[in-house]
Every structure is written in structure tokens, then in C-alpha cells.
Amino acid sequence: MRKILITNDDGVKSKGISQLIDMMRPYGEIIVVAPFEAQSGMSAALTIGKPLRLTELRSDVGLKVYACSGTPADCVKMAMNQIFVGKLPDLLVSGINHGSNASIASLYSGTLGATAEGTVYGIPSIGLSICSHNPDADLTGVVVYGKKIIDYFFKNPFKSDTFLNVNFPNIKPEEIKGIKFAHQGKGQWIKEFVQREDPYGFKYYWMTGEFFNLEPDNDSSDNNVVEAGYVSIVPHKIDTTDYDELKRLESIWKL
Amino acid sequence: MRKILITNDDGVKSKGISQLIDMMRPYGEIIVVAPFEAQSGMSAALTIGKPLRLTELRSDVGLKVYACSGTPADCVKMAMNQIFVGKLPDLLVSGINHGSNASIASLYSGTLGATAEGTVYGIPSIGLSICSHNPDADLTGVVVYGKKIIDYFFKNPFKSDTFLNVNFPNIKPEEIKGIKFAHQGKGQWIKEFVQREDPYGFKYYWMTGEFFNLEPDNDSSDNNVVEAGYVSIVPHKIDTTDYDELKRLESIWKL
Numbered sequence: 001m002r003k004i005l006i007t008n009d010d011g012v013k014s015k016g017i018s019q020l021i022d023m024m025r026p027y028g029e030i031i032v033v034a035p036f037e038a039q040s041g042m043s044a045a046l047t048i049g050k051p052l053r054l055t056e057l058r059s060d061v062g063l064k065v066y067a068c069s070g071t072p073a074d075c076v077k078m079a080m081n082q083i084f085v086g087k088l089p090d091l092l093v094s095g096i097n098h099g100s101n102a103s104i105a106s107l108y109s110g111t112l113g114a115t116a117e118g119t120v121y122g123i124p125s126i127g128l129s130i131c132s133h134n135p136d137a138d139l140t141g142v143v144v145y146g147k148k149i150i151d152y153f154f155k156n157p158f159k160s161d162t163f164l165n166v167n168f169p170n171i172k173p174e175e176i177k178g179i180k181f182a183h184q185g186k187g188q189w190i191k192e193f194v195q196r197e198d199p200y201g202f203k204y205y206w207m208t209g210e211f212f213n214l215e216p217d218n219d220s221s222d223n224n225v226v227e228a229g230y231v232s233i234v235p236h237k238i239d240t241t242d243y244d245e246l247k248r249l250e251s252i253w254k255l
Numbered sequence: 256m257r258k259i260l261i262t263n264d265d266g267v268k269s270k271g272i273s274q275l276i277d278m279m280r281p282y283g284e285i286i287v288v289a290p291f292e293a294q295s296g297m298s299a300a301l302t303i304g305k306p307l308r309l310t311e312l313r314s315d316v317g318l319k320v321y322a323c324s325g326t327p328a329d330c331v332k333m334a335m336n337q338i339f340v341g342k343l344p345d346l347l348v349s350g351i352n353h354g355s356n357a358s359i360a361s362l363y364s365g366t367l368g369a370t371a372e373g374t375v376y377g378i379p380s381i382g383l384s385i386c387s388h389n390p391d392a393d394l395t396g397v398v399v400y401g402k403k404i405i406d407y408f409f410k411n412p413f414k415s416d417t418f419l420n421v422n423f424p425n426i427k428p429e430e431i432k433g434i435k436f437a438h439q440g441k442g443q444w445i446k447e448f449v450q451r452e453d454p455y456g457f458k459y460y461w462m463t464g465e466f467f468n469l470e471p472d473n474d475s476s477d478n479n480v481v482e483a484g485y486v487s488i489v490p491h492k493i494d495t496t497d498y499d500e501l502k503r504l505e506s507i508w509k510l
Contacts, residue, residue: 043298043328044362051451051459073298073363078460081447104375107299107493108328120359120443152508162497179510183496188375192336196306204306205333235497235504238362241438242417242490249490253407255434 002028005079005089005123009039009072009097009110010135012057012065016096019139020128023146024093025062027154031089032065033079035072035110040099042071044113054078072114080121091153092118095128096142098135102167102222102232103185103213112236115163119238124153125163131226132170141173145231148179158235165234167226175229182232185221186214257283260334260344260378264294264327264352264365265390267312267320271351274394275383278401279348280317282409286344287320288334290327295354297326299368309333327369335376346408347373350383351397353390357422357477357487358440358468367491370418374493379408380418386481387425396428400486403434413490420489422481430484437487440476441469 004024008017012034024030033054047070058065066083068075072094079089097111106112111127118125128146130137149166158164165184169176189209196204215221222232259279263272267289279285288309302325313320321338323330327349334344352366361367366382373380383401385392404421413419420439424431444464451459470476477487 038304041301041303043300043368045298045300045326045365046296046363046462048296048462049293051461052448053457053459071300074462077444077447077462082460104493106495107371107375108301110300113298116362120362152510156504156507158504159500162500181501181505181508181510183498183501184494186494189332192332193307202308204308205337206306207301207303207329207332233504233510235500236495237497237500238359239439239441240361240491240495242492243438245414245417245490245492246436246438249411249413249488250436252411253436255407255436255488 002090004028004030005092006030006032007034007072007075007094007114009035009042011035011038012067014098015135016098016139019143020093020096021063023143027150028090030063031079031083033068033075033083035075036067036069039071039110041108042110042113043108044073044116045071047071047074052078054082072110073117076114076117088121088123092123092125093128096139097129098137099129099133100131100167101127101129101165102226103187106165106184106236112165116238119161119163122160124157126166127163128166130168130170137170141171141176142168144173145176145179149233161238162235165236167222167232169226169229171229176231177229179231179233180225182220182222182225182234184234185223187223188212188214257345259283259285260347261285261287262289262327262330262349262369264290264297266290266293267322269353270390271353271394274398275348275351276318278398282405283345285318286334286338288323288330288338290330291322291324294326294365296363297365297368298363299328299371300326302326302329307333309337327365328372331369331372343376343378347378347380348383351394352384353392354384354388355386355422356382356384356420357481358442361420361439361491367420371493374416374418377415379412381421382418383421385423385425392425396426396431397423399428400431400434404488416493417490420491422477422487424481424484426484431486432484434486434488435480437475437477437480437489439489440478442478443467443469
């Protein structure tokens with residue numbers, strides 16, 4: 001029987017993780033270790049200098065659910081050190097995230113921080129995200145197309161040292177045009193803070209921002225592929241060395 | 256006059272950032288935006304859903320120092336939105352971090368979360384770390400060899416979309432054998448938690464761990480290069496797409 005580890009960054013009570021559990025149950029035994037509270041934008045952050053808690057919430061045949069007080073990456077470490085202990089799950093799935101993790105969002109994503117941590121452990125890891133921040137978003141399309149992707153994986157696994165970042169357009173399943181491989185799009189956030197003043201006259205700032213797409217139209221970047229109505233799949237590397245630039249600098253810096 | 260943005264993850268009061276400021280002053284005008292408190296292991300995490308503060312601590316000719324209540328990546332965003340506003344600094348330097356950021360530590364590093372954020376903005380960004388967690392570590396060697404690297408950069412800049420992760424062995428300058436380019440070493444932490452019991456009988460966990468080097472001896476990984484007494488330089492990419500695996504999967508998954 002396959003063992004599947006599930007986590008997310010929106011917290012153990014989110015609709016996304018609840019739908020993901022239902023979607024994954026036919027594939028094997030499910031072990032959930034997810035944050036107590038929302039941990040969006042936590043990247044691969046770890047909790048250092050503060051103690052962590054791990055609480056069992058549910059234990060049924062085929063489904064165990066734990067909540068962890070830390071970040072998504074903490075959840076994976078906790079699962080591997082306290083629950084799996086020396087054995088690897090057959091698959092880690094993180095999500096379903098409420099919000100796009102395409103383009104540069106992949107850098108900040110807690111959903112993908114968890115898949116990166118899974119990959120460090122040698123677990124095949126997939127992150128699923130819908131391009132809507134609505135906590136009650138319709139996830140029917142994610143489930144239909146997500147299962148197709150899980151089936152592809154079990155037939156032909158991707159290589160270790162790589163995890164998949166899958167983004168779904170926020171449209172009905174019958175409107176989704178298909179699935180496409182893509183590369184991480186170039187983009188950044190702009191106008192990132194809203195300034196306020198507290199009752200004592202001091203300024204403070206809320207992070208907000210607008211996404212600014214730096215990829216040309218109609219290219220094969222994840223953001224553009226999703227905008228065009230397709231599900232995008234980007235394989236991401238754990239080894240982020242820029243080997244081309246390494247060679248170039250080696251030849252001109254002459255250390 | 257060059258403008259140089261400095262940040263770190265050990266906080267604005269650490270010895271590492273204070274030595275970095277002294278090291279960089281001859282190169283131009285220094286603007287520091289660093290976390291109020293230690294933010295180790297924060298990766299590229301952002302502060303979402305909590306307001307941020309920005310406080311000016313010092314304003315001299317050639318040196319301004321601000322503290323920000325958020326993460327290292329928040330500090331860079333704050334600098335770009337509230338201080339530089341539309342102009343880019345000539346260089347961002349993050350550190351000097353107290354602790355190695357070689358191998359897989361680069362994934363979790365707040366020091367490098369800041370350089371990644373700088374790179375997203377198009378700022379040439381360099382992270383400097385010494386392989387010692389001693390908050391009073393001797394940084395003489397970092398300053399001597401760090402200046403050499405800054406000089407190389409101003410003569411022949413590295414390309415945008417890439418930042419440098421520089422790690423220094425914890426030895427005296429005269430014992431350092433030189434500087435070497437390297438790739439991100441393969442490795443992971445093991446035995447990551449120490450379990451305790453609170454006075455009410457409930458368990459809690461402290462993150463600790465031992466680094467497990469998965470690279471063969473004498474290869475050109477950053478961790479091995481530093482262990483051999485050299486300063487290591489790894490160029491890291493912001494686009495972490497695995498293009499080889501993308502091609503391979505495209506040909507076998509037939510979406």
C-alpha cells in the first residue's frame with residue numbers, strides 16, 4: 001500500500017487541503033502533517049529558536065491527520081523525523097494552495113517550500129495551486145486535472161532533485177483547455193506596501209503589491225500558460241547553481 | 256557615487272553586519288535596511304497579514320541605517336519601495352552571516368533570501384557567510400577576501416538573474432588557501448529535533464540537526480571547498496526551472 005504525505009501552507013483547516021485529501025485517498029494511505037495556522041509566503045523558512053508542537057487531530061483507517069505549529073518546511077521535517085522515521089513516503093503532495101504559485105511566486109511560496117523540503121529528503125514532491133485567493137474557490141477542475149497528473153507520475157516518475165509546481169486556472173473543468181509543461185515565468189511584484197499611521201503618529205506598512213509579468217505574450221511561461229486557460233507544470237531544481245555563469249566567471253575572474 | 260544596500264538575517268545589531276558596513280564604506284554610500292531581530296532560517300519568507308515597521312537608526316554622511324520589523328526579503332522590498340523608489344542601488348551585500356550557507360543551507364538561508372529578492376529587483380547581489388555560529392567570530396579573513404571579491408565584481412560584474420553565495424572558512428586570513436568557484440553541494444540535515452516534555456506532560460520539539468554531506472570528498476562543491484580551507488563562490492539562479500527534466504517529461508508524459 002502506497003503512503004502519501006500531504007501538507008500545505010494555508011493551514012490544516014483550509015478547503016484546499018480537505019479537497020486534496022479526498023482526491024488522494026484512492027491512491028493509498030494518507031498522512032497529513034499541516035500547519036495549525038496559515039503560513040502563506042513562508043518560502044522554505046524553518047522555525048529556529050522557538051519550540052514546535054505536533055498534535056494528532058484524527059486517526060482513521062487510511063487517514064491520519066496531524067497539525068504542526070511551524071512552517072510548511074517544518075511540517076515535512078516533523079513528518080520525516082517523528083512519523084516516517086527512516087522510511088520515505090511514496091509521494092508528497094502540497095496544497096491545494098489558494099493563490100497562484102506561478103512565476104516569481106514560486107520563490108516565496110510556502111506550498112513549494114514544503115515540496116523543496118520533500119525533495120531534499122528524496123521524496124517525489126508535487127505542489128498544486130489554484131489561481132484564486134477565494135478560500136471557498138471551486139476546486140472541481142483541480143481535482144479532475146490533478147488526478148490525471150498523479151496518474152502520469154505513477155506511470156513515469158520524474159527524477160529526484162526535482163519537484164513539480166502545478167498551477168490551475170480559476171475556471172470550470174469544462175473550460176480548461178488541457179495541461180502544458182512550462183518554464184518559471186519572469187516577473188515581480190510592484191507597489192508592494194500600503195502605508196498607514198497608528199494613533200500615536202507613527203507609520204506602519206502592509207504588504208500588498210501588484211504582479212508585473214515580464215514575459216512576452218504567448219510564450220511558454222507558467223503564468224502565461226495558466227492565463228491562456230491551461231494547467232501549467234514546471235519542474236523546479238533543488239540545485240540552483242548557475243553552471244553557465246560559473247564557467248563564464250571562472251574564465252574571466254581568474255581567482 | 257555608488258550606492259550600496261546592506262542587509263542580513265542576524266539582525267541590525269550583529270557583529271557581522273557591523274564589520275560588513277566598515278568593509279563596504281570605501282566603495283560608496285551605504286544604506287542599511289536590516290531586521291530588528293535575528294531572522295535566521297527565514298529563506299525568502301515575506302510578512303503577510305502583519306504590519307511592518309521601518310525605523311531610522313542613524314543618518315551620517317555616507318551611512319544611513321534603518322531597522323525593519325520583518326524578514327530579510329521584507330527588508331529588501333522595504334528598501335526598494337520606501338527608500339530607493341525607482342532607482343536601483345549599484346550592489347546589495349547581505350551578511351556577514353554567522354553560520355555556513357553552503358550546500359543545502361542555501362535553501363533555508365535568510366541571508367540568501369535577501370540576495371534572491373535583490374536579484375528579482377535587478378540589483379547585483381552577494382551573500383557573505385562565515386562557517387561559525389560564534390556571534391563574536393573573527394571576521395578578519397572575511398574582510399580581506401571579501402574585498403577581493405567586491406573588486407572582481409566591480410571590474411567584471413556577474414550577469415543579472417544570478418546572485419553570489421560566498422562562504423568563508425573559520426580560520427585566520429593567513430591560513431586561507433585562496434578563493435574557488437564551486438557548485439551547490441548535495442547534503443541534508445538529519446536528527447533534526449530534540450524532544451522535551453512541558454510541565455503538563457505534553458511533548459514539544461526544538462529544531463537542531465546534524466549536517467550530512469552527500470558529496471564525494473575532493474569534489475568542487477561549496478561545502479568541500481570551504482572544508483579544504485578555501486573561500487567558495489557559488490552563482491545561484493533565480494529561474495530554478497529544470498529545463499532538462501522539462502524536455503524529458505514532455506517527451507514521455509504526452510499530455
